[in-house]
Amino acid sequence: MQPNSSVVQPPLPSFHYSKGFILFHSVLLLLVAPAAEPVELAQLTIERRVIIRVPMAKKERARAPVAPSRDEWEERKGPRCIALRSIRAASIVVRNGVDLILTDGHRYRARMERGCDSVGFYSGFYVEPDDDGSLCSGRDELQARSGMSCEIDSFRRLIAAEPDD
Numbered sequence: 001m002q003p004n005s006s007v008v009q010p011p012l013p014s015f016h017y018s019k020g021f022i023l024f025h026s027v028l029l030l031l032v033a034p035a036a037e038p039v040e041l042a043q044l045t046i047e048r049r050v051i052i053r054v055p056m057a058k059k060e061r062a063r064a065p066v067a068p069s070r071d072e073w074e075e076r077k078g079p080r081c082i083a084l085r086s087i088r089a090a091s092i093v094v095r096n097g098v099d100l101i102l103t104d105g106h107r108y109r110a111r112m113e114r115g116c117d118s119v120g121f122y123s124g125f126y127v128e129p130d131d132d133g134s135l136c137s138g139r140d141e142l143q144a145r146s147g148m149s150c151e152i153d154s155f156r157r158l159i160a161a162e163p164d165d
Helices: 019-032
Strands: 052-054 073-077 081-083 087-091 097-102 107-112 125-127 134-136 141-144 149-160
Touching (some): 052 087
């Protein structure tokens, strides 16, 4: 039997849906569909915190071969900031300051804010570095292991005093 060529199939209807129509029906389907599991949302914030510990100097390390005693240091005007990477150790010599011993042998005294007793730093201290990598007076503070913290008021450069003849 030969197929009848005179029969013409009507074309399938073509539908043109607008984006709004599709979006509406998609949302409608999501509302009607059973929820498999509840959706949980969470937020995670990661912060980077760096703390540098500065140890107290041991007597044999802190003193130069001919180091002056505590009364033989003269204070001179110091810088506003000191590079953290250059601090080797610290020493407590005065009541309101901490002496910083640098890798190149220089010494600077970090004078603390009024009312801050440096005895609390006897076992070392912590510093939270700023982006510039410097410890600055008027901006940074030393944090004792006991939890006490004191802002640095100023830095004084220490030089060996000339012996009196």
